[in-house]
Amino acid sequence: MSEPYFKKGVLLINIGTPENTEISSIRKFLKVFLMDRRVISIPYILRWFILNLFILPHRSAKVAVKYKRIWKKEGSPLMIYSKRIKQLLNEELGKNYLVEIAMRYGSPSIQTSISKLMQKKVNELQIIPLFPQYSSAATGSAIEKVLKTMQRFNYFPKIQINSSFYDHSDYIQTIANIGKSHKPAKYDHILFSFHGIPVKQLTDPTSKTNCIQSSDCCREITEMNHNCYRAQCFKTAHLIANSLDINPKQYSVSFQSRLGKTEWIKPYTVELVQNFPKSGVKKLLVFCPSFVIDCLETLDEIGFELSNIFVKHGGEKLELVPALNDHLSWIQTLSDWIKDK
Numbered sequence: 001m002s003e004p005y006f007k008k009g010v011l012l013i014n015i016g017t018p019e020n021t022e023i024s025s026i027r028k029f030l031k032v033f034l035m036d037r038r039v040i041s042i043p044y045i046l047r048w049f050i051l052n053l054f055i056l057p058h059r060s061a062k063v064a065v066k067y068k069r070i071w072k073k074e075g076s077p078l079m080i081y082s083k084r085i086k087q088l089l090n091e092e093l094g095k096n097y098l099v100e101i102a103m104r105y106g107s108p109s110i111q112t113s114i115s116k117l118m119q120k121k122v123n124e125l126q127i128i129p130l131f132p133q134y135s136s137a138a139t140g141s142a143i144e145k146v147l148k149t150m151q152r153f154n155y156f157p158k159i160q161i162n163s164s165f166y167d168h169s170d171y172i173q174t175i176a177n178i179g180k181s182h183k184p185a186k187y188d189h190i191l192f193s194f195h196g197i198p199v200k201q202l203t204d205p206t207s208k209t210n211c212i213q214s215s216d217c218c219r220e221i222t223e224m225n226h227n228c229y230r231a232q233c234f235k236t237a238h239l240i241a242n243s244l245d246i247n248p249k250q251y252s253v254s255f256q257s258r259l260g261k262t263e264w265i266k267p268y269t270v271e272l273v274q275n276f277p278k279s280g281v282k283k284l285l286v287f288c289p290s291f292v293i294d295c296l297e298t299l300d301e302i303g304f305e306l307s308n309i310f311v312k313h314g315g316e317k318l319e320l321v322p323a324l325n326d327h328l329s330w331i332q333t334l335s336d337w338i339k340d341k
Contacts, residue, residue: 007096009122009157010338011113012085013129013142014293016103017076021067027060033105038141041201063296070299078295084326085293085334092335098122104138110145111152118153126341127161128334130292132171133232134164135197160341166232167221167239170333175289176243177329179321184244187285187319189251189276192237193302194290196255196264197229230255230265236289256288256306257297273306277314284310284318292330294323 018029034040034055040047067076074080082101089099098120102113117125129142143161150156165171184190218231225231237253240246256269276284286306288298298320307318324330 007122008098008124008126008338009117009120010089010093010097010099010126010128011110011117011146012082012089012099012101012334013110013127013146014078014082014101014103015131015138015295016105017078017295018067018106021064021071023060023064026064026067027056029106030056030060030063036105036137036141038144039137041136041198066296066300069304070296076295077299078293081293081325085331088326088328088331089334089338092331093338097338104142104145110142111149114146114149118155118157122157124158124160124341126338127159128337129161129163131290132164132168132236132292133166133194133229133290134227135195135229136201137197138195139163162337164232165337166236168333168337170329170336171324172236172239172243174324174327174329174333175287175321176240178324178327179240179244179285179287182285182319182321184246184285187283188281189284190241190246191269191272191284191286192233192240192251192253193256193269193286193288194233194236194253195257195297196268199263199265202228202230202265233290237287240287240289256301269302270306270309273310273315273318274313276310282314282316284315285321286318287321288323292324294325298323 016029016033018025031051034051035047037044037047040051042050070077072080082103086099086101090097093099098117100108100113100116102108102110104110114125127143127146129139131138131142134140143163146161150159218225218228218234221231221235233255234253237251241248241251252267252272254267254269254272255265258264258268273284286302288302291298302318303320307320310318
């Protein structure tokens with residue numbers, strides 16, 4: 001039986017995961033990840049020095065412990081769900097499409113997955129970085145790698161890149177529907193925790209000044225800030241809250257996963273979680289809308305570490321709303337996006 005002819009290729013990109021929980025594997029993953037100039041935006045020599053002399057020797061073993069807490073028999077949750085999404089989308093879209101997954105760091109690499117699609121002679125290629133809010137460190141790095149990889153090929157298919165979907169109605173509604181099953185009204189407060197980035201990565205390249213000009217400049221999307229990661233995060237939270245009929249006073253927006261001592265965008269999730277019990281918040285429901293698949297940052301950082309911190313500081317219960325993962329509504333949303341292009 002002849003190979004089916006796939007007319008349209010789709011590449012779903014996520015950040016990546018170590019191959020296993022051994023310290024050597026964690027170290028390898030962190031090295032590739034943190035040497036990316038878009039992730040740690042300092043000169044190469046200084047980045048190499050800090051990474052190899054300070055970060056890797058001290059963090060690799062600690063991060064390995066964290067991964068062991070969330071690791072499944074089949075592998076990391078990020079990889080398990082990624083493979084499942086690929087399978088479900090290929091089934092949903094049919095033989096005229098070919099869906100591949102790629103990791104910006106680790107396997108399968110962007111180069112490997114694009115090569116698979118190009119070998120199938122696709123005449124269209126849709127690139128979907130699975131980062132709802134645009135950031136240079138995640139989305140920008142993934143797109144840059146795609147464009148560099150495509151330079152290897154003589155033939156360029158029609159390429160479409162979806163650089164963000166922070167306000168897409170189906171994305172918002174699917175998160176809201178998952179959250180609704182957790183009955184937000186039962187909780188004293190709702191927290192929308194997004195992945196943080198260094199403040200200097202919000203610099204406006206046209207003026208060389210930081211775009212955070214006031215404490216509330218990101219509260220609304222405007223002509224001036226619509227490409228701003230922080231503003232997009234606030235917009236996502238606002239839309240989800242509206243969909244769930246959550247009063248503005250009942251929810252907060254914060255940023256997690258800070259690395260190092262440099263200033264990152266605020267408020268910091270850990271600081272809010274520590275202080276909530278002092279203001280009477282005993283039951284806290286947490287959404288992590290910047291992660292479409294559950295991973296170390298959601299399952300361990302929020303679901304384990306921050307949950308313990310919350311209780312330690314006087315809280316009673318912190319509940320994490322699962323990510324979109326392989327939820328059927330999310331698969332349908334992705335399928336609709338792909339077919340509508």
